[in-house]
Amino acid sequence: MSTAFANRSETTPSFGGAASSSGQSGGTTPRRIAVSAVTNRISNPQTINFVDVPAQEYYSSNVFTKTVMKDRLPKSVFKSLMRTIDAGEKLDPGIADVVASAIKDWAMEKGATHYAHIFYPLTGMTAEKHDSFLSPTSDGGTLSEFSGKQLIQGEPDGSSFPSGGIRVTSQARGYTIWDVTSPAYILENPNGTTLCIPTAFVSWTGEALDKKTPVLRSMQALNKQAQRVLKVFGHEDGAFVASTAGPEQEYFLVDRNFYYARPDLLNAGRTLFGAKPPKGQQFDDHYFGAIPERVLAFMCEAERELFKLGIPVKTRHNEVAPGQFEVAPVFESANVAADHQQQMMLTLKKTAEKYGMACLLHEKPFAGVNGSGKHVNWSLGSSSQGNMLDPGATPHDNAQFLVFCAAVIRAVYKHQGLLRAVVASAGNDHRLGANEAPPAIISIFLGDQLTDVFEQIKNGGASSSLPSGTLEVGVDVLPPLPKDAGDRNRTSPFAFTGNRFEFRAVGANQSISGPLVAMNTIIAESVDFCATKLEEALAKDPEGLNAAVQSLLCEIITECSPIIFNGDGYSEEWHKEAEKRGLLNLKTTADALPLLVSQSAAEMFSKYGVLSERELHSRLETYQEQYCMTVGVEANLALNIARTMIFPAAIRYQNELASTCANLKAVGYEFDTDTLDCMTSLVKSLQDGIATLEHAIADDSAGTPDEQCRHCCDVILPSMLTLRQTVDKLEEIIADDIWPLPTYQEMLFIK
Numbered sequence: 228m229s230t231a232f233a234n235r236s237e238t239t240p241s242f243g244g245a246a247s248s249s250g251q252s253g254g255t256t257p258r259r260i261a262v263s264a265v266t267n268r269i270s271n272p273q274t275i276n277f278v279d280v281p282a283q284e285y286y287s288s289n290v291f292t293k294t295v296m297k298d299r300l301p302k303s304v305f306k307s308l309m310r311t312i313d314a315g316e317k318l319d320p321g322i323a324d325v326v327a328s329a330i331k332d333w334a335m336e337k338g339a340t341h342y343a344h345i346f347y348p349l350t351g352m353t354a355e356k357h358d359s360f361l362s363p364t365s366d367g368g369t370l371s372e373f374s375g376k377q378l379i380q381g382e383p384d385g386s387s388f389p390s391g392g393i394r395v396t397s398q399a400r401g402y403t404i405w406d407v408t409s410p411a412y413i414l415e416n417p418n419g420t421t422l423c424i425p426t427a428f429v430s431w432t433g434e435a436l437d438k439k440t441p442v443l444r445s446m447q448a449l450n451k452q453a454q455r456v457l458k459v460f461g462h463e464d465g466a467f468v469a470s471t472a473g474p475e476q477e478y479f480l481v482d483r484n485f486y487y488a489r490p491d492l493l494n495a496g497r498t499l500f501g502a503k504p505p506k507g508q509q510f511d512d513h514y515f516g517a518i519p520e521r522v523l524a525f526m527c528e529a530e531r532e533l534f535k536l537g538i539p540v541k542t543r544h545n546e547v548a549p550g551q552f553e554v555a556p557v558f559e560s561a562n563v564a565a566d567h568q569q570q571m572m573l574t575l576k577k578t579a580e581k582y583g584m585a586c587l588l589h590e591k592p593f594a595g596v597n598g599s600g601k602h603v604n605w606s607l608g609s610s611s612q613g614n615m616l617d618p619g620a621t622p623h624d625n626a627q628f629l630v631f632c633a634a635v636i637r638a639v640y641k642h643q644g645l646l647r648a649v650v651a652s653a654g655n656d657h658r659l660g661a662n663e664a665p666p667a668i669i670s671i672f673l674g675d676q677l678t679d680v681f682e683q684i685k686n687g688g689a690s691s692s693l694p695s696g697t698l699e700v701g702v703d704v705l706p707p708l709p710k711d712a713g714d715r716n717r718t719s720p721f722a723f724t725g726n727r728f729e730f731r732a733v734g735a736n737q738s739i740s741g742p743l744v745a746m747n748t749i750i751a752e753s754v755d756f757c758a759t760k761l762e763e764a765l766a767k768d769p770e771g772l773n774a775a776v777q778s779l780l781c782e783i784i785t786e787c788s789p790i791i792f793n794g795d796g797y798s799e800e801w802h803k804e805a806e807k808r809g810l811l812n813l814k815t816t817a818d819a820l821p822l823l824v825s826q827s828a829a830e831m832f833s834k835y836g837v838l839s840e841r842e843l844h845s846r847l848e849t850y851q852e853q854y855c856m857t858v859g860v861e862a863n864l865a866l867n868i869a870r871t872m873i874f875p876a877a878i879r880y881q882n883e884l885a886s887t888c889a890n891l892k893a894v895g896y897e898f899d900t901d902t903l904d905c906m907t908s909l910v911k912s913l914q915d916g917i918a919t920l921e922h923a924i925a926d927d928s929a930g931t932p933d934e935q936c937r938h939c940c941d942v943i944l945p946s947m948l949t950l951r952q953t954v955d956k957l958e959e960i961i962a963d964d965i966w967p968l969p970t971y972q973e974m975l976f977i978k
Contacts, residue, residue, distance in 0.1 A: 293410075334411075452758060455754070599734075620692075638750045651816040672716040869916070
């Protein structure tokens with residue numbers, strides 16, 4: 228596949244209105260240049276030899292893995308590190324110099340000249356600060372230095388990132404702190420390599436300024452409470468109970484020529500205008516279809532780079548919408564999975580450029596076709612107990628599983644508003660509930676087998692489980708298949724899928740850290756509740772574990788059953804039923820974000836040491852600001868594109884129609900003016916829409932962050948939608964050679 232544009236300097240389109248040499252149709256527009264560049268693209272295949280160097284040899288080749296540590300560190304230092312990584316014990320600062328020396332030598336052997344503390348500020352993006360290993364000496368030479376202090380601590384500016392007021396310019400000090408539980412790795416560049424050290428990012432006062440610190444705190448809280456339940460069931464080995472995650476990543480690919488010809492894609496990540504093409508996804512012919520050769524080449528290289536970083540990608544395929552694809556990893560520790568997710572997004576974007584494409588991670592880059600999610604598969608387990616959400620063949624007999632499963636059900640019921648708040652964003656608002664993604668109503672899908680078990684418990688005690696069975700297809704040459712005891716439900720935002728829960732409401736462009744913090748903490752709170760109930764019961768009757776478990780499960784399922792829904796989450800009937808059940812329906816970010824700081828959420832985060840009230844409010848302020856800034860950028864983009872690209876094209880075509888009518892009338896022909904009348908009406912609507920949106924943007928009467936969010940949601944976004952409806956109608960009327968923007972038909976189908 229090509230690693231660059233074909234004749235890029237001649238074909239890359241520029242921004243601006245439809246540039247016509249004649250002032251009439253037949254001129255050259257950025258759209259036409261883009262189409263020509265894509266269709267005339269010359270492919271230069273760049274093959275990757277997976278025979279001489281098989282993929283397994285790439286895997287983790289750029290990671291300071293446990294195996295590398297064992298080979299390079301003294302035995303006592305290695306064991307100390309493993310106690311921190313595997314058992315969650317406090318890190319011994321005394322070993323830092325030894326580890327720093329070993330990791331520096333390993334990195335420099337791989338060509339590294341610099342090291343970087345990698346951290347994840349509240350922007351949701353990845354941040355990095357690079358420093359050289361080399362220090363000058365008095366004789367004009369250099370020494371390579373990397374101390375334990377440099378490994379453990381860095382000092383980026385804490386005030387230049389959003390912090391919700393925790394850090395300001397006059398109080399700017401911030402620290403990055405080495406996270407030993409997430410392995411260091413090598414970042415490759417054609418001109419060199421860099422040692423990357425995953426870190427937490429906190430203020431001088433010790434408050435979290437990042438996404439990672441609360442994840443680590445929440446995992447610690449979950450482990451502490453899970454140990455109590457395990458102890459009740461006789462498991463006292465103390466093996467660390469970690470939450471695990473496997474986030475699926477959906478994304479779109481478009482040719483970069485189209486990308487550069489669309490100011491909205493370039494600046495907002497989504498198309499603000501665009502009429503539906505005659506063919507979209509209605510044939511369901513893209514999903515799991517043959518992967519286009521250019522895309523498959525991109526996938527192969529992206530996966531090779533991810534393999535090098537130890538990211539356990541497993542699945543790749545075409546998604547439902549045309550031009551949409553997915554990559555999915557297998558489970559790993561939630562903290563590491565969050566770090567790997569950030570690296571994955573960067574790798575997808577960087578690799579797509581080499582193949583002349585742009586990777587779009589926005590939740591809804593194209594209206595009228597499916598948007599993109601990031602389904603976070605969540606579970607918990609330990610080295611001794613394995614996956615604690617694995618029900619086994621007879622879940623009605625698996626009391627430990629049922630307790631942890633019930634804790635999840637209770638957590639989602641009690642904190643449904645918080646779960647909606649942590650997936651709230653301007654981008655995700657266009658996706659949630661749009662008959663493609665989970666609705667904004669949070670509910671749990673359990674499946675037939677578990678629903679039946681909990682119903683039995685509710686009615687006095689479970690004595691059986693629905694059998695899995697065997698699937699007979701009726702074709703002799705096809706073998707019988709083991710059949711799951713329950714179906715799947717892709718309309719559920721929080722679904723049990725065999726041995727884990729899948730939080731499907733997370734947006735494609737979001738960090739999974741926020742959802743992980745919420746899930747870990749609410750489940751820690753529920754596991755605490757379960758442990759306390761069981762401990763109290765056993766204190767009264769040491770032999771009464773079975774009765775205590777039955778009583779606990781019955782109490783939880785009786786109270787929390789309204790959150791369980793196995794039906795069609797897209798249906799209007801469910802919206803009515805959910806309202807009857809008292810479930811929340813928070814349709815927009817403006818509705819959902821305030822739930823982040825509800826009294827119950829604030830008390831819970833504080834109780835388990837995950838987020839202080841000040842840290843929690845800083846996040847609300849940051850996310851509200853990001854929402855308003857996102858909508859503001861999109862609104863100004865829509866205004867600019869409508870004024871400078873759409874309006875000139877509309878006037879040009881209106882002028883052509885008027886000239887044609889006048890010329891025919893001058894020679895005595897009667898000419899139907901319906902099209903001209905329609906154009907004139909649409910041009911007036913366009914001007915009115917521009918004026919309305921301009922007024923909405925200029926209105927600064929909203930004072931508080933809540934009021935600003937409501938103004939964006941209730942005034943600016945509807946004004947943008949009204950303008951879009953007019954522009955999309957114009958696209959369907961204006962002559963093809965005048966229309967300035969690459970169309971959906973071109974972007975989604977020309978590869």
